[in-house]
Amino acid sequence: MAARGVPAEACVGQVVLPGDVLLLPAHPDEDAERLRLGASAAPRGRLLCGPGLRRSGAGLLVTKCGLLRHRQAGGGAAAGGAFWVDSQQKRYVPVKGDHVIGIVTAKAGDVFKVDVGGSEQASLSYLAFEGATKRNRPNVQVGDLIYGQFLVANKDMEPEMVCIDSSGRASGMGVIGQDGFLFKVSLGLIRNRQDV
Amino acid sequence: MKETPLSNCERRFLLRAVQERKRLDGRQCYDYRNVRISFGADYGCCIVELGKTRVLGQVSCELVPPKPNRATEGILFFNLELSPMAAPAFEPGRQSELLVKLNRLIERCLRNSKCIDTESLCVVAGEKVWQIRVDLHLLNHDGNIIDAASIAGIVALCHFRRPDVSVQGEEVTVYTPEERDPVPLSIHHMPVCVSFAFFQQGTYLLVDPSEREERVMDGLLVIAMNKHREICTIQSSGGIMLLKDQVLRCSKITAVKVAEITELIQKALENDQKVRKEGGKFGFAESIPNQKITAFKMERAAVDTKDVEEQAEEIITKADPPSEVFTKPILHTRGTAQIGEGIENAWGDLEESEREEAAEEEGETDATAFECQKMEMEDTSIMNETEKDEPIVLSDSEEEEVVILEPQDTPKKTRTQTNLKQENTSKKTFNKKRKKKRATH
Numbered sequence: 001m002a003a004r005g006v007p008a009e010a011c012v013g014q015v016v017l018p019g020d021v022l023l024l025p026a027h028p029d030e031d032a033e034r035l036r037l038g039a040s041a042a043p044r045g046r047l048l049c050g051p052g053l054r055r056s057g058a059g060l061l062v063t064k065c066g067l068l069r070h071r072q073a074g075g076g077a078a079a080g081g082a083f084w085v086d087s088q089q090k091r092y093v094p095v096k097g098d099h100v101i102g103i104v105t106a107k108a109g110d111v112f113k114v115d116v117g118g119s120e121q122a123s124l125s126y127l128a129f130e131g132a133t134k135r136n137r138p139n140v141q142v143g144d145l146i147y148g149q150f151l152v153a154n155k156d157m158e159p160e161m162v163c164i165d166s167s168g169r170a171s172g173m174g175v176i177g178q179d180g181f182l183f184k185v186s187l188g189l190i191r192n193r194q195d196v
Numbered sequence: 197m198k199e200t201p202l203s204n205c206e207r208r209f210l211l212r213a214v215q216e217r218k219r220l221d222g223r224q225c226y227d228y229r230n231v232r233i234s235f236g237a238d239y240g241c242c243i244v245e246l247g248k249t250r251v252l253g254q255v256s257c258e259l260v261p262p263k264p265n266r267a268t269e270g271i272l273f274f275n276l277e278l279s280p281m282a283a284p285a286f287e288p289g290r291q292s293e294l295l296v297k298l299n300r301l302i303e304r305c306l307r308n309s310k311c312i313d314t315e316s317l318c319v320v321a322g323e324k325v326w327q328i329r330v331d332l333h334l335l336n337h338d339g340n341i342i343d344a345a346s347i348a349g350i351v352a353l354c355h356f357r358r359p360d361v362s363v364q365g366e367e368v369t370v371y372t373p374e375e376r377d378p379v380p381l382s383i384h385h386m387p388v389c390v391s392f393a394f395f396q397q398g399t400y401l402l403v404d405p406s407e408r409e410e411r412v413m414d415g416l417l418v419i420a421m422n423k424h425r426e427i428c429t430i431q432s433s434g435g436i437m438l439l440k441d442q443v444l445r446c447s448k449i450t451a452v453k454v455a456e457i458t459e460l461i462q463k464a465l466e467n468d469q470k471v472r473k474e475g476g477k478f479g480f481a482e483s484i485p486n487q488k489i490t491a492f493k494m495e496r497a498a499v500d501t502k503d504v505e506e507q508a509e510e511i512i513t514k515a516d517p518p519s520e521v522f523t524k525p526i527l528h529t530r531g532t533a534q535i536g537e538g539i540e541n542a543w544g545d546l547e548e549s550e551r552e553e554a555a556e557e558e559g560e561t562d563a564t565a566f567e568c569q570k571m572e573m574e575d576t577s578i579m580n581e582t583e584k585d586e587p588i589v590l591s592d593s594e595e596e597e598v599v600i601l602e603p604q605d606t607p608k609k610t611r612t613q614t615n616l617k618q619e620n621t622s623k624k625t626f627n628k629k630r631k632k633k634r635a636t637h
Contacts, residue, residue, distance in 0.1 A: 103200070103201050103202075103203045105198075105201045115200060115201055117200075141204070143201065143202070143203050143204035143207075144203065144204060145203050145204075145205060176205070177205075178204070178205060178208070179205065179208070179209075180205050180209065181205065181206060181209040182203055182205060182206050
């Protein structure tokens with residue numbers, strides 16, 4: 001490969017194009033020869049490679065055009081910082097952990113089919129509501145609005161969503177009330193609002 | 197792809213808005229969306245935008261043998277296509293009901309109205325006539341396809357120029373555009389379709405429904421009229437029953453709208469004619485504006501804020517006051533605090549309901565309950581008296597009170613109590629006692 005990469009930190013906040021190679025900062029303590037005596041945090045540089053980027057060799061390959069963003073290494077477990085590309089997109093692709101509003105299109109046995117604006121309809125089990133048991137089914141009709149989050153969302157399978165969080169509480173998710181109106185906005189606006 | 201379903205709350209909202217004579221985009225009931233007509237570089241090519249609904253019309257011609265039973269008339273062929281670009285629900289190659297209906301309407305509107313003089317399309321009787329083919333493509337679907345398509349069709353026909361032909365005896369010469377200027381078609385009048393959407397069995401009507409309004413409407417009435425107030429086509433679908441005066445009213449509205457639209461069409465055609473004559477730039481590239489992506493730009497929609505303040509005040513006065521929030525913890529003893537009341541104890545509920553059930557079985561509800569309470573009060577007063585004299589035995593039993601379900605029979609009640617304080621025995625104290633007991637233990 002002819003072109004050398006640019007260090008990733010230099011491009012944060014600038015427009016990157018598909019095909020650009022970004023070099024990751026080399027770790028100072030990756031000296032293979034000397035053994036360290038004290039206990040140092042083992043994988044300190046566990047970098048998260050977000051949407052629009054792909055790992056290639058020692059660096060990151062940009063696959064979408066947009067602005068490069070970086071989040072500093074947070075405290076706690078794995079975070080060694082994250083890089084991603086903010087790009088404009090019209091089509092929504094379900095991502096695990098995203099909170100979405102969906103429209104119930106069908107009831108198939110124990111599972112509701114929910115249209116979330118992606119290529120596939122998401123499946124939502126009737127047990128995935130707060131306080132739902134086999135006897136106590138949630139009151140969901142076809143055409144209702146549901147607020148939930150994705151449990152499983154990859155491009156090979158139909159996504160699955162749930163209306164409870166990891167501790168079993170609803171925390172605002174579930175069937176949305178009967179009055180009101182649903183309207184669509186652009187993905188860019190949502191991503192902006194999410195960061196705030 | 198399957199169509200995005202319409203959620204129940206959207207449907208309810210739209211129907212309620214129609215009842216209050218409000219539309220999502222701020223239009224009045226009889227308002228049309230903005231009509232924009234732009235022409236391509238070729239003659240006979242145009243794009244009509246009705247709001248966000250876009251139709252591309254293209255006219256072409258060909259010399260063909262005529263139909264056997266109409267030897268001296270040209271042939272008109274109309275074709276409307278719903279491109280998958282327009283909406284995800286439209287699939288290529290699938291003949292849907294909507295497509296058939298739209299095609300039939302366009303044919304009736306433009307062919308059966310005899311707006312084009314087909315006799316003038318004849319070149320050699322019985323042998324060669326012009327076949328005029330009008331192709332309409334839907335590029336974006338935001339409601340009211342038929343209106344946009346009819347405008348595109350008639351505009352494209354008016355804009356089109358066919359090659360000039362001269363016949364000398366047996367010889368027919370077709371001139372190329374370079375040799376002789378192409379000749380426009382002979383058009384008698386310009387029929388335009390106007391759609392009316394009906395809601396609630398004809399009580400409310402909207403002109404030029406948008407895509408959302410079309411989804412929730414009960415029925416549709418389409419009237420095709422020209423500027424001379426002649427009705428060319430009229431069709432009612434959806435199975436609603438319309439009254440005579442409703443139809444008459446719609447036709448009057450149509451006359452007004454058609455006059456406006458026809459004027460717009462004439463102006464657009466004249467402008468294009470002028471630009472071509474003056475040698476200026478024409479075509480789609482000139483008419484499509486430079487659209488940049490700007491994050492915060494939006495078209496201003498007029499919003500009616502006349503009685504917003506009164507509505508807001510009404511809502512505020514009618515709403516329940518927010519529930520009291522317990523922020524201070526109640527300290528029971530060292531190390532035990534309580535914030536708020538928590539959810540009602542379900543066990544307490546069970547006993548209450550049993551007691552009520554038993555009381556109902558006997559046939560007296562309130563009276564019995566009241567008696568229960570009275571008797572308990574009496575008992576407590578008795579207890580109080582005995583307290584002062586005799587030593588009290590505090591039992592370690594976990595049960596607080598043994599309530600006998602038929603209070604009328606036994607005046608005495610055995611009760612084990614662990615608290616010296618006597619309070620009225622309501623459900624709440626049940627729980628409070630329990631909590632306090634737990635605190636002491």
